[in-house]
Amino acid sequence: MLNVRSPIAGDVAPCSGSGCSCTRTFVHSIVFPNLHVEVPHDGSVTTESTFQVLKACFHHWSSCPLSGVNAGIRDRLIQMASDMNDLGLFDNMPICLTHMQLDYDNIFVDRHAHGDSPIISAITDWDTATFAPMFMVCVPPSWLWMRAENNETFSRAVIDGPTSPEARELKQLFEDAAGPDYMRFAYEPMYDWARLLVELAMDYHFHKVGRVNVVETILRNWESHCRQWNLDLTCYIREGTLN
Template identity: 35%
Template sequence: MSSEVATPELEMESKSDSSTVVYDHEPFETFKARVLELCQTVLIPANGKVSIERMHGGGFNRIIGVSVTSNEHSAVSQYILRVPRFEAAQLGCDLAPLQLLRQQTKIQIPDVVAFDTTRRNVLESPYMIQTRIPGSSLFPAYPDMPHEMRCAIAKELGKVYSELHSIRSVTAGRLTLSPSQGSLMIQPFDNTGTDAIVPYENGPAAKTTFNMLHAILDHKKELAVAEGPNQSFRVSFFDHFIATASEMSTLGVLDENYYCLCHLDLEPRNILVRAPSPTQPQTITGILDWDSALFAPPLMSCSPPMWLWAWNDEDEEDERLAGNTPSTPELRELKQLFEHAAGPTYRRFAYGAQYRLARKLIRFAIDGLQSNEDLMSAELLLSEWTEVQQSLKLAKGAIAGPQVDPSVTN
């Protein structure tokens, strides 16, 4: 068994700004020796060799590419090593969605070939090794692709949305793995204690959407109260959120009482594609970064992927404009192809202002108020809801028609 390290430019640079400076991690030049030792243990066949390359990581994981060559057959297998950046990272939350998706869907995802949720290994860190999916990232190439390829992407991505809507859970929360048995579990949103984790179960919701949301907001409010008087502004926001959730429920915004799997970051950077061929007809070769996946009301899985038909290089897409008709026949075709493939659940919840605001409210319930930007966004949500609520009430009254007192006669 032998090993080698590829990409000579890595030898010239001992520090990675992202890993060493920003995250205070061990420099790649020394870390790569331990990566090689790990790979020699869990990946390399007899008389094989391994090469590694530093890759651009994300905010939560250090990413390293691994290539394994068999001397006997000259075959090359490629993998991705993911190492969590933070002590609090839970590898089970990365592994569990992949396990569930492999069991219940045909969505293209990486295979997990090795992992360790402990620090008892040569890396002294939890890690996961996945197969490396062929293809290239949609970002920033998508707007320059041929129209036929973009149409294929729109249809295939729509099918991903439809499949996610079909995967249900009795409990809303984050998927994770049982530390002892590796079975699928759910960490409820309204209780982060380890004793609150329940086995994953596919079925009708145990709580209505409103009751679930109310419980989360109450929990977040209690946490803010416990922090003392200096958090009174957060307490006030959660009081307003609770009132808004009640108003949304009264107007039927939260009526769909089931929980489906939601990938909250289905952006071009997390989608891999390649030109289709007779043997590989699919254009989308992989969907990445399932660590954000959770079980939530279906409206959470219906945020419009505006980049498909309204790519914007300058700014983030404005979801308030998602329902607008695209300006050209080609862009209209992309939108229509996606909507048809995504199905009726998407079409119901994607474009209404009430559902857009409900998505924001549920995100605040799950993630809390973490920054000044969150506070400004929360104020905007409450202000917008006042207007939308009035419009819904007027529409509801118009549908109901004038009420006639039956005691009044001509």
């Protein structure tokens, strides 16, 4: 999916022409409602910046009466995105095909397709697929080698890693195959924040009961970190100490 790219972020949709039976696929822009681009694209459209996409999304939500996103929340979300942009988290960020629910429930494996070599035979639940910043694709697939238990957070489980030799070997095999770019986006703690912000920006269910309360909590936590570090988070990005 990292190699399937679009110049714009948005939803994936087939050609909707009247009576059309072609297999062309388009991305409908989040930023500009009337803009759609065919993928693969021809390079004629300039790639949208991640900050531009986030800002447009939050302005959209603040204009929807049912979203619960007032101007105050909108401006705080945009400021959070601006902080990340200033720190370079969004620099040269491609927009890639993203399966928003790529976990073990949606991956089918044929264990006997080639003798003792299993293959992935299908991936389901593409209705939530979208084109989003590359770091959205690079979610650590920790379900391959471990599960968070009790009150242990997913992030904590990712940082600590597996405990058994077999699970550690599986994790290492995945990381060797994934490559350095994937690894940086997957394990750098600041990109956990960035993924959370993009999920909020692209959330089509802001009006759900309690959703705005979740947004408020996220904003308070982010703003608390910023005050604690005097808005200078560069060292935390480099050292990977943000939890």
